[in-house]
Amino acid sequence: MEDGGLRARKKLATREALSRAALRLALERGLENVRVEDIAAAAGVSPRTYNNYFSSREEAICALRSERADRIAAALRARPAGEPLRDAVITAMREYVGDQEPDKAAIQMMLSAPSLRGEFYKGVVALEAPLAEAIADRIGADPACDLRPRVLAAAVSGAVRVATHFWLRPGSTEPFSVLLGAALDELLT
Amino acid sequence: MEDGGLRARKKLATREALSRAALRLALERGLENVRVEDIAAAAGVSPRTYNNYFSSREEAICALRSERADRIAAALRARPAGEPLRDAVITAMREYVGDQEPDKAAIQMMLSAPSLRGEFYKGVVALEAPLAEAIADRIGADPACDLRPRVLAAAVSGAVRVATHFWLRPGSTEPFSVLLGAALDELLT
DNA sequence: CACATTATTGCGTGACACGCAAATATGTAT
DNA sequence: ATACATATTTGCGTGTCACGCAATAATGTG
Numbered sequence: 001m002e003d004g005g006l007r008a009r010k011k012l013a014t015r016e017a018l019s020r021a022a023l024r025l026a027l028e029r030g031l032e033n034v035r036v037e038d039i040a041a042a043a044g045v046s047p048r049t050y051n052n053y054f055s056s057r058e059e060a061i062c063a064l065r066s067e068r069a070d071r072i073a074a075a076l077r078a079r080p081a082g083e084p085l086r087d088a089v090i091t092a093m094r095e096y097v098g099d100q101e102p103d104k105a106a107i108q109m110m111l112s113a114p115s116l117r118g119e120f121y122k123g124v125v126a127l128e129a130p131l132a133e134a135i136a137d138r139i140g141a142d143p144a145c146d147l148r149p150r151v152l153a154a155a156v157s158g159a160v161r162v163a164t165h166f167w168l169r170p171g172s173t174e175p176f177s178v179l180l181g182a183a184l185d186e187l188l189t
Numbered sequence: 190m191e192d193g194g195l196r197a198r199k200k201l202a203t204r205e206a207l208s209r210a211a212l213r214l215a216l217e218r219g220l221e222n223v224r225v226e227d228i229a230a231a232a233g234v235s236p237r238t239y240n241n242y243f244s245s246r247e248e249a250i251c252a253l254r255s256e257r258a259d260r261i262a263a264a265l266r267a268r269p270a271g272e273p274l275r276d277a278v279i280t281a282m283r284e285y286v287g288d289q290e291p292d293k294a295a296i297q298m299m300l301s302a303p304s305l306r307g308e309f310y311k312g313v314v315a316l317e318a319p320l321a322e323a324i325a326d327r328i329g330a331d332p333a334c335d336l337r338p339r340v341l342a343a344a345v346s347g348a349v350r351v352a353t354h355f356w357l358r359p360g361s362t363e364p365f366s367v368l369l370g371a372a373l374d375e376l377l378t
Numbered sequence: 379c380a381c382a383t384t385a386t387t388g389c390g391t392g393a394c395a396c397g398c399a400a401a402t403a404t405g406t407a408t
Numbered sequence: 409a410t411a412c413a414t415a416t417t418t419g420c421g422t423g424t425c426a427c428g429c430a431a432t433a434a435t436g437t438g
Contacts, residue, residue: 007384007435014385036425046387051426058307115245118307121314125350144358147351147368151375154347161314162339169333179336186340196404196415225394235418240395 015053017043022060027105031113062110062119072096073130085139089156090184099177108168124161128153159183204242206232211249216294220302251299251308261285262319274328278345279373288366297357313350317342348372
């Protein structure tokens with residue numbers, strides 16, 4: 001029952017293979033033209049197995065994005081203790097994102113297809129819990145009683161959403177990191 | 190083709206009847222035990238008509254909550270022009286919510302059922318656009334270029350989410366308006 | 379190597395979303 | 409009021425899907 005056992009790793013691998021296949025196929029053919037059967041085949045498992053991992057195409061397509069939360073929290077914990085809270089949070093976010101450009105077509109699709117938007121937002125909101133916990137640790141707050149960590153985390157995740165929105169505007173060429181930095185700066189004023 | 194015509198009003202009425210029926214049935218019987226057929230019957234239309242209005246049970250159940258956005262924006266526009274931006278936004282939110290308690294069981298359900306959460310978040314995020322526009326008008330910003338209105342609106346909607354989260358905690362008895370006020374105050378500090 | 383645990387698979391079932399075309403209701407101009 | 413145009417509702421058929429269940433295969437353990 002260990003986490004690093006062959007079993008657990010294989011499960012993660014199939015989950016990832018399924019999700020990658022789902023996203024790739026949706027981008028290639030359009031969301032409407034992807035059968036569950038195709039996703040399963042592309043990942044080398046039976047359709048029934050696909051449904052053991054995900055209970056909807058939407059969930060499969062958005063699953064990978066939903067798993068970056070812990071690294072963000074870790075980036076915050078790595079900030080020096082003396083740094084003011086908001087600066088630390090914002091710098092941690094900037095560091096985490098770095099200057100990697102996300103896949104524009106993928107995010108575009110997730111935000112324009114109504115059936116994917118909800119799943120996408122679930123992923124964004126999921127970033128907040130670990131981030132809020134790291135914030136609570138830093139300011140010595142009880143995350144169960146104090147609103148501040150969660151409100152700040154929610155504001156940060158909101159800034160990410162807004163930056164994404166502007167980054168996707170037709171004709172926009174600015175790198176995501178620049179827009180994210182600008183959005184996060186608005187939280188300081 | 191008018192907005193106030195009999196046609197348009199009847200359409201809105203059926204839409205609302207369907208959504209109310211869907212929510213009521215889901216609360217009474219649990220989400221799993223609600224057939225599309227039941228919702229349509231409770232609203233007095235055919236199942237096929239139900240599907241002309243909504244393309245999933247989840248959409249029908251969460252539809253009513255998604256339509257409060259314009260009134261929030263109006264509340265902001267009613268604030269005196271001299272008031273500092275954030276105070277105006279926060280006061281407007283407080284005024285809008287007043288001391289009405291939302292339906293705890295309903296929101297509880299929407300946040301605990303994975304298939305509803307995405308739709309619920311879509312509704313919360315939908316609050317941001319009109320609010321951001323009202324903010325942009327107030328500070329004379331171009332909502333297409335300036336990040337500030339949207340970041341602030343997103344922070345407010347995040348605060349609403351966080352307040353909701355705490356309001357739902359088992360054992361919590363504080364009114365929603367108090368928690369919302371506390372969450373919004375964190376945005377000022 | 380034997381045994382317990384866990385994952386995968388096939389099959390069957392109930393439900394659902396939606397295209398299409400007919401029927402019905404509504405708005406409008408004469 | 410009547411006739412006509414437009415929008416909405418409805419029934420039916422179709423392809424798809426999620427999931428319970430039980431059998432099978434794969435993996436970890438003593």
